[in-house]
Structures are given as structure tokens and as C-alpha cells.
Amino acid sequence: MAVERRGLARGLKLWLDIMFYLVLVVGAAWLFLTPVGALGRNAEWDVTLPVAVGKNAFYPILTLEEEPTSTPELSHLRLVKARGELRVSSSTLLHHFGLSAILLPALGVLVWGLFLLRKILATSASGHPFHPSNPERLNTLGWLIVAASVASTLVEYLAGRWMLSGVQVATVPIAPSLQIHGNWIFCGLLILVLAAIWKEAVRMAEEQALTV
């Protein structure tokens, strides 16, 4: 049973190793090659940013026009909380590099998170899941997720405002997206709770190891 458990941890660690190096290589390549490619061309580049469809960035509402054939019992149609991504062709390098600069810290957060997970799994795969460093690693991971979730909400909104300040859409009202990533915040809080429990587990494991 112990061998099977370690086999699972080793398998998961291998998967994480692959993801880690893949993200590192692909992210570095994207960050390096895209600006180089953009500088070499004299054309427009597509820039994508999250937007809210409708008025109001936090709770977008879009009133829809009804067809005359609609049943009279159902009226006043509104599309609420509709969000999407707006793709804009920009001939300004500043827009392109600006959004790349925003994605760079996001990539750093992802790499850091995967690094911490790899370290935790490495101790488990070697038969020492209650390594004294693991509670601190879990704590860091939890705060990383919470902070990144909050920051991404702000960054999405500010980046959207910056980009949309020069865009006037005639057909559909578009607003910068202000969306709270509650799921990710809850996930981060869950990991913080696990870190506190793990810390106690480490203390108990140390005591058990020194019980004769």
C-alpha cells in the first residue's frame, strides 16, 4: 500500500514536472519571440482583452430588442452578466507590449505555483510528506492564489479601461470587465486552511518520531 501511494505521488510529480517545464519553455518563447516578431513587421496585431457586454462593468446588463412575434407574457428581455473577449487589431506597439507586460507576472505566478507543488510532491514521493517545509510552501501557495485572484480582477479592469478608452463600439455597449474570481479566492483560502492543518500534522509527526 505504501508503495502504491508513493507510486501515485511519483506519477503526479512527473506530470507536474512536465507541466512546469512546458510552461517555462512555452512562456519564455512566447514572451521573447512575439515582440521580436511584432517589431519585424509593419502591420496590425491582434490584441485580446476581457470585456463586459452591456452597461456597468461589475454587473453588465444589455437590453435586447424583441421581435414582434414574441409572446406578450414574456417581455423586457435583458442579457445580464455577459462577458467575453474583445479582439482588437492594433497598430500601436504600446498596446501589444503593454498587454505582454501584464502577462509576464501572470506567467511568473503560474511557474512559482507549479514549483511549490513540485517541491511538496517530491517530499511525499520520497516517503516524507510531513516535511517541515511543506506547511510553509502550502501557505505561500494559498496566499499566491488569493493575491493573484484579487490582482487579476484589478488588472483586467484597468487594462480594459486603458484599451477601451480609444474604442467606440456603435452596435453593442462594451465595458471593461470587473469580475471577482470567487472560485479562485475560495481555492486559495482552502489551501491556507490545509497549510494550518499540515503544520499541526508536522508537529504530531515529529512527536511521534521521538516517541519510544
Add this chain to the structure above:
Amino acid sequence: MPILVNLDRVLLDRGMTLTELAERIDLALPNLSILKTNKARAIRFSTLEAICRELDCQPGDVLEYIGD
């Protein structure tokens, strides 16, 4: 640690080595060494019983309270 383990003194009195005691009570030598060097956090009653049986002594001969 307020509790002192006098195992080495009792072993000397009985003319027994730590290795022999470990074999007799079926406890790993490193664990018994942890106890002897006062690094242990706790001792099971079963271990204390086995030590007292083999060394023909009382728990008070092996454990001493010295306070802080």
C-alpha cells in the same frame, strides 16, 4: 527537559550494554539511543515495562524529575 532518563546509569549497574537491551526488548537501537540521550518526547508504557522487566528495576530508577 524536566524529565531525566538515567538509563545509562542503570545499564552500568546491571553490566549490560545498550545493544543487548535493545535486542532483549525488541526495540531498534537508534530509538533506544534517543531515549538514553534524553532526546525522546514521550515513552510508551509498553516500552517502559519492557525496560524495567529486563533491567529488574522500577520506573523511578530510570526516570527522574528535575524540574525547570
